[in-house]
Amino acid sequence: MTSEKGLSVVMAGCVEALREMDDLHVVLVGDPARLDPEMARQPRRDRMSLHPASQVIGMDEEPGQAFKSKKDASVSVALRLVAEGKVQAAVSPGNTGASVVAATLTLGRLQGIRRPAILMTMPHGQGYTCVLDGGAVVDCKPEDLCQFGVMASLYVEKVMGKPAPRVGLLSIGEEEIKGNEQSHAAFQLLKNAGLNFIGNVEGGDLFNGGCDVAVCDGFVGNIVLKTAEGLARMIREELKKSIRAGNLLVRLGGLLSRSAFNDAARRINPDEYGGAVLLGVQGNFIIAHGSANEVAIKNAVRLAHTCASQDFVAKLGRRVASSEPAAR
Amino acid sequence: MTSEKGLSVVMAGCVEALREMDDLHVVLVGDPARLDPEMARQPRRDRMSLHPASQVIGMDEEPGQAFKSKKDASVSVALRLVAEGKVQAAVSPGNTGASVVAATLTLGRLQGIRRPAILMTMPHGQGYTCVLDGGAVVDCKPEDLCQFGVMASLYVEKVMGKPAPRVGLLSIGEEEIKGNEQSHAAFQLLKNAGLNFIGNVEGGDLFNGGCDVAVCDGFVGNIVLKTAEGLARMIREELKKSIRAGNLLVRLGGLLSRSAFNDAARRINPDEYGGAVLLGVQGNFIIAHGSANEVAIKNAVRLAHTCASQDFVAKLGRRVASSEPAAR
Numbered sequence: 001m002t003s004e005k006g007l008s009v010v011m012a013g014c015v016e017a018l019r020e021m022d023d024l025h026v027v028l029v030g031d032p033a034r035l036d037p038e039m040a041r042q043p044r045r046d047r048m049s050l051h052p053a054s055q056v057i058g059m060d061e062e063p064g065q066a067f068k069s070k071k072d073a074s075v076s077v078a079l080r081l082v083a084e085g086k087v088q089a090a091v092s093p094g095n096t097g098a099s100v101v102a103a104t105l106t107l108g109r110l111q112g113i114r115r116p117a118i119l120m121t122m123p124h125g126q127g128y129t130c131v132l133d134g135g136a137v138v139d140c141k142p143e144d145l146c147q148f149g150v151m152a153s154l155y156v157e158k159v160m161g162k163p164a165p166r167v168g169l170l171s172i173g174e175e176e177i178k179g180n181e182q183s184h185a186a187f188q189l190l191k192n193a194g195l196n197f198i199g200n201v202e203g204g205d206l207f208n209g210g211c212d213v214a215v216c217d218g219f220v221g222n223i224v225l226k227t228a229e230g231l232a233r234m235i236r237e238e239l240k241k242s243i244r245a246g247n248l249l250v251r252l253g254g255l256l257s258r259s260a261f262n263d264a265a266r267r268i269n270p271d272e273y274g275g276a277v278l279l280g281v282q283g284n285f286i287i288a289h290g291s292a293n294e295v296a297i298k299n300a301v302r303l304a305h306t307c308a309s310q311d312f313v314a315k316l317g318r319r320v321a322s323s324e325p326a327a328r
Numbered sequence: 329m330t331s332e333k334g335l336s337v338v339m340a341g342c343v344e345a346l347r348e349m350d351d352l353h354v355v356l357v358g359d360p361a362r363l364d365p366e367m368a369r370q371p372r373r374d375r376m377s378l379h380p381a382s383q384v385i386g387m388d389e390e391p392g393q394a395f396k397s398k399k400d401a402s403v404s405v406a407l408r409l410v411a412e413g414k415v416q417a418a419v420s421p422g423n424t425g426a427s428v429v430a431a432t433l434t435l436g437r438l439q440g441i442r443r444p445a446i447l448m449t450m451p452h453g454q455g456y457t458c459v460l461d462g463g464a465v466v467d468c469k470p471e472d473l474c475q476f477g478v479m480a481s482l483y484v485e486k487v488m489g490k491p492a493p494r495v496g497l498l499s500i501g502e503e504e505i506k507g508n509e510q511s512h513a514a515f516q517l518l519k520n521a522g523l524n525f526i527g528n529v530e531g532g533d534l535f536n537g538g539c540d541v542a543v544c545d546g547f548v549g550n551i552v553l554k555t556a557e558g559l560a561r562m563i564r565e566e567l568k569k570s571i572r573a574g575n576l577l578v579r580l581g582g583l584l585s586r587s588a589f590n591d592a593a594r595r596i597n598p599d600e601y602g603g604a605v606l607l608g609v610q611g612n613f614i615i616a617h618g619s620a621n622e623v624a625i626k627n628a629v630r631l632a633h634t635c636a637s638q639d640f641v642a643k644l645g646r647r648v649a650s651s652e653p654a655a656r
Contacts, residue, residue: 062505124562125562125565125566125569135500138500138507138508139508139509170551171547171551172463172466172546172547172550172551172554177390179466179547180466180467180545180547181467183547202551202554202558203550203551203552203553203554203555203556203557203558204554204555204557204558204561205558206555206558206559207555207558207559207561207562208558208561208562216551217508218500219499219500219507219508219511219548220547220548220551222500222531223498223499223500223530223531223544223548223551223552224531224551224552224555225531226500226530226531226532227531227532227534227535227552227555227556228531228555228556228559229531229532230530230531230532230533230534230535230536231534231535231556231559231560232559232563233532233535233536234452234453234535234536234596235560235563235592235596237453238453238592238595238596239588239589239592241453241592242588242589242591242592242595243585243588245588245591246585246587246588246591249584250584250585250587250588251585252581252584253580253581253582253583253584253585253586253588254581254584254585254588255581256577256578256580256581256582256584256585257571257574257578257579257581257582257584257585258581259574259578260567260570260571260573260574260578260581260582261567261570263570263573263574264563264566264567264569264570267566267570268562268563268566
């Protein structure tokens with residue numbers, strides 16, 4: 001119900017996900033009066049069902065307030081289905097802040113988790129760099145940052161299937177002495193957390209495959225995400241503008257090479273990953289862009305499916321609960 | 329002496345600057361044995377001179393240590409020429425940290441300035457967004473952030489010639505409640521600093537002309553800068569890769585539209601601005617990239633010339649010294 005693109009886009013994404021995954025069942029949570037007619041038209045109707053929710057949290061609502069006043073909001077209802085074990089994962093395209101609040105309060109934190117955090121994935125053509133936190137925890141203690149590293153490392157290992165993930169601390173220079181008070185303290189903790197900790201990484205390392213995980217607080221992480229989105233948009237616009245302003249041959253060239261543009265755009269399109277994962281709560285929860293298109297919705301559902309199949313939350317719970325440092 | 333590209337590139341940039349600006353005189357600071365033969369070959373030899381310096385601070389040296397142990401480092405000698413009034417501005421392509429230390433200790437802070445800060449300019453096709461601080465002050469008090477806003481606003485007004493600069497606070501949402509402890513406190517100070525303060529801005533606003541100045545601490549600013557550089561590099565590489573991997577028509581299209589690419593690249597090339605300005609010290613000082621090419625060196629010299637012509641440091645001194653809030 002929260003998608004900015006409307007129900008038909010969400011529905012199309014779900015249908016595509018059902019086509020790709022045979023053992024998937026999708027429960028759509030929202031207003032039956034609007035969902036029923038949409039669903040009736042779908043080809044995979046047999047593996048879709050509907051769960052009613054009468055309210056919607058808008059993109060601009062204040063998260064805590066909205067969660068408290070709208071008990072029957074679609075995101076809260078979906079999360080209650082997760083908490084009750086009726087579904088194995090939830091996906092919500094919409095208000096990120098409200099999603100974090102609703103998930104933290106509905107699912108609860110895993111034992112031993114200090115602060116649930118948002119794992120974002122930044123594409124770099126050959127893969128992804130995970131950035132944690134993407135905006136859930138804006139004022140972090142060094143201990144929070146260290147735990148982000150532990151959570152993200154396990155995620156890359158278990159969900160992305162990459163052994164011994166290289167965990168870096170996002171800072172302003174590679175040397176250990178570079179950074180601020182917070183990062184200096186976090187550096188010492190991460191060094192002794194039993195991770196494959198590679199030290200400080202810089203902003204540029206997010207896009208060159210220099211690390212698998214970059215740890216930062218949610219203030220920095222969110223600014224980095226928005227900076228990257230804004231710059232990518234600007235570059236695309238400026239390129240288009242230059243081609244449109246060119247002579248006939250330049251415009252022809254733009255036309256001929258368009259498929260290469262699209263190829264590159266697809267390789268580095270964050271939508272291809274599907275969404276952000278909220279790590280540290282007792283359940284699988286994927287936060288998709290409010291403006292997620294069909295492909296992004298499909299990939300978000302796929303990601304939810306993967307997290308559930310891997311039983312990631314249970315693994316994370318065991319890792320954090322054990323007093324042992326995370327295995328190398 | 330500190331350029332990674334070598335003396336001939338620096339020299340070519342200076343010659344180009346001399347060609348563009350009739351009232352410019354360039355003093356090259358460094359090893360006469362290496363500079364003399366280079367200079368002898370130059371067409372504008374009459375408006376160039378040489379000042380000897382026997383040492384160089386390398387890119388990887390620890391700033392404070394390097395400044396202390398190398399009294400005759402080229403950057404320190406150049407800054408002493410500024411302090412003694414023998415030149416009106418200095419430009420240094422090289423170790424940014426050492427440049428900040430050397431400038432702060434050699435030139436001294438302007439009275440009333442809490443912490444000198446690095447003003448970076450991010451291009452967005454239609455102009456520039458100034459981001460302050462770019463890495464000089466990693467642990468900021470809200471008062472520091474507010475003063476960054478005052479300094480950058482005056483810079484945009486006097487050096488860039490844009491009246492009533494729109495000053496934003498870099499945060500994670502437009503609403504006043506969005507942000508962390510530090511940004512909340514800075515928001516209140518900026519609101520009452522007599523600036524054209526437009527409230528919080530987000531990472532994406534750095535590239536859409538949404539503000540003229542974005543205020544942040546040096547930890548965030550440096551990460552934003554490196555993120556932008558890394559992403560732009562990655563996009564360029566991925567586009568090239570896609571075109572090279574395409575069929576004959578795609579590759580032909582890439583060739584035909586190359587001029588459009590180059591056009592766009594030039595519009596959004598940070599080198600076109602010339603460098604970062606260290607604001608808050610008693611003298612004009614431009615920090616160029618260690619890997620600055622000829623065009624970047626030329627533009628850094630041009631920027632130094634503009635700062636000196638505008639007598640910016642004196643204006644900033646008066647603004648800060650006056651107990652009056654900055655004029656709207």
